[in-house]
Amino acid sequence: MSSSRKARWAAAGGAMVILGATAAALAQTADVGRFGFGRIATPQEIAGWDIDVRPDGHGVKKGRGNARRGQEIYDAQCASCHGTFGESNNYMVIAGGVTKEDLKTGRAASLKAGEVRTVGNKLNYATTLWDYINRAMPWTNPQSLSVDDVYAVTAYVLHLNEIVPEDFELSDENILKVQMPNRYGFTTDHGMRSVSGKPDVQGSLCMKDCVKEVKITSELPQYARNAHGNLAEQKRPLGPMRGIDTTRYDQGKAAAVKVAAAAPAAAAAGPNAMDVLKARACTACHAVANKVVGPSYQEIGAKYASRPDAATYLVEKMKAGGVGVWGQIPMPAQPALTEAEAQAVAKWILGGAK
Numbered sequence: 001m002s003s004s005r006k007a008r009w010a011a012a013g014g015a016m017v018i019l020g021a022t023a024a025a026l027a028q029t030a031d032v033g034r035f036g037f038g039r040i041a042t043p044q045e046i047a048g049w050d051i052d053v054r055p056d057g058h059g060v061k062k063g064r065g066n067a068r069r070g071q072e073i074y075d076a077q078c079a080s081c082h083g084t085f086g087e088s089n090n091y092m093v094i095a096g097g098v099t100k101e102d103l104k105t106g107r108a109a110s111l112k113a114g115e116v117r118t119v120g121n122k123l124n125y126a127t128t129l130w131d132y133i134n135r136a137m138p139w140t141n142p143q144s145l146s147v148d149d150v151y152a153v154t155a156y157v158l159h160l161n162e163i164v165p166e167d168f169e170l171s172d173e174n175i176l177k178v179q180m181p182n183r184y185g186f187t188t189d190h191g192m193r194s195v196s197g198k199p200d201v202q203g204s205l206c207m208k209d210c211v212k213e214v215k216i217t218s219e220l221p222q223y224a225r226n227a228h229g230n231l232a233e234q235k236r237p238l239g240p241m242r243g244i245d246t247t248r249y250d251q252g253k254a255a256a257v258k259v260a261a262a263a264p265a266a267a268a269a270g271p272n273a274m275d276v277l278k279a280r281a282c283t284a285c286h287a288v289a290n291k292v293v294g295p296s297y298q299e300i301g302a303k304y305a306s307r308p309d310a311a312t313y314l315v316e317k318m319k320a321g322g323v324g325v326w327g328q329i330p331m332p333a334q335p336a337l338t339e340a341e342a343q344a345v346a347k348w349i350l351g352g353a354k
C-alpha cells in the first residue's frame with residue numbers, strides 16, 4: 001500500500017474506526033452500538049468514502065472536460081498501461097468491440113461472440129466509467145485527478161470507443177445522457193436476482209473438458225506491480241487464491257499459478273521458507289544476497305553446497321544458535337523455529353536461496 005493509500009485508510013475507517021483509537025477515546029465512546037467499541041464515523045470520514053457516482057445522478061460532480069484535453073491526460077498518465085489507443089495487449093484493453101450498429105441497438109454484438117470485452121462494449125452507463133476512473137485510476141496514483149480532468153479523460157476513453165466525437169465535452173449536464181453501446185444488454189433475469197432466474201453458471205461444462213492449466217491473459221507492467229505494496233501480504237494466507245508476491249514477481253507468478261491449479265498439494269508441501277524467515281524475524285539479521293548482522297543466505301548456501309550433511313547441520317545450528325563460523329557475533333538460539341520450518345529454510349538455502 002502506498003503511503004497516500006495508507007493515509008486514506010487511516011483517515012476514512014468506515015463506520016467503525018478502531019485502529020489507532022486511544023483507550024481514552026474508546027472509553028468515551030464505549031456506548032456506541034451493541035459491540036461497545038469504536039465510535040461514530042465523522043461526516044468528513046464518511047465523505048471520504050462516499051464518492052460513488054450513479055446512473056440516477058447520485059453523486060455526479062459539477063464539472064466538465066473536453067476529449068481533446070482528455071487525450072493529453074491519457075497520453076501522459078494512462079497510455080503506458082492501457083496502450084496509445086486503449087488497445088494494450090500487455091495489460092487491460094479499454095477500447096474496442098463497438099460498432100455503429102451497437103450504438104443504435106444498445107446491445108453490443110461483440111460481447112455475445114466473446115471476442116473482446118472493454119469498458120466500451122460492456123458498460124451500460126457512462127457514470128460507471130467516470131466513477132471507476134475517478135476512484136481507481138491512474139493505478140499508481142488513484143484519486144489524484146481533478147473533477148474536470150476525470151470528465152476530460154472519461155470523454156477521451158468514450159471517444160476511443162467511438163461513442164462520442166473527438167471534441168466532445170463531457171459534463172455533469174450530459175453524462176446521464178450518453179448512450180452506451182450496451183445500454184440494453186444487461187438483465188436482471190438471473191440467479192443473482194431471483195431464485196427462479198437463470199444461473200450464470202450451469203456447471204455442466206466443467207464436468208468434461210475442464211481447464212487443465214491456468215492461462216494468464218493480461219499482466220500489469222513490471223514497474224507497476226508493487227505499486228500498492230506486496231499483494232501476498234495483503235491476503236489471508238489461506239485458500240487457493242493467495243496474492244502474488246509482487247516484490248518477487250517472476251517467482252511469485254509461477255507460485256501463484258501453481259497454487260491456483262493445485263491448492264491442496266501446495267498446502268501439504270510444508271512451510272514456505274520466505275514466510276518462515278519473515279514470521280520468525282530472521283530478516284532482522286539476514287538478507288538474501290548481502291550481509292546484515294549475519295551472513296547472507298546465498299553465502300551460507302555456497303559455503304555448504306558440497307557438504308553431504310549440510311541440511312542436518314543447518315537445521316541444528318539454526319535451532320541452537322552459535323558463534324565463530326562467520327565471526328565474533330553470535331546467532332541467538334531460535335526456540336520458536338519448528339523442525340518443519342527449519343528444514344524448509346535449510347532446503348531453500350541449499351537450493352541457492354532464490
Ligand code: HEC
Pocket residue numbers: 073074077078079080081082091092093094117118119129132133137138139140153157220221224
Ligand atoms: C500502471 C498501470 C495503469 C495506469 C497508468 C492506468 N491504469 Fe487503468 N487499469 C490498470 C489496472 C491494473 C486495471 C485493472 C484494475 C482491477 O481490475 O482491479 C485498470 C483498469 C482500468 C479501467 C477499467 C477497465 C475494465 O475493463 O474494467 C479503466 C476504464 C481504466 N483503467 C482507465 C484508466 C485511465 C483513464 C488511466 C489514466 C488516468 C489509467 N487507467 C491509468 C492499470 C493502469
Ligand code: HEC
Pocket residue numbers: 277280281282283284285286293294295300314317318322323324325326327328329330331332334337345349
Ligand atoms: C540477532 C541476529 C540474528 C538473528 C535474529 C538470526 N540470525 Fe542467523 N546468524 C546470525 C549470525 C551473527 C550468524 C553467524 C554465526 C556464526 O558465525 O557462527 C548467523 C548464522 C546463521 C546461519 C549459518 C550457520 C552456520 O553455521 O554457517 C544460518 C543458516 C542462519 N543464521 C539462519 C537463521 C534463521 C533461519 C534465523 C531465523 C529463524 C536466524 N538465522 C536469525 C545472526 C542472526
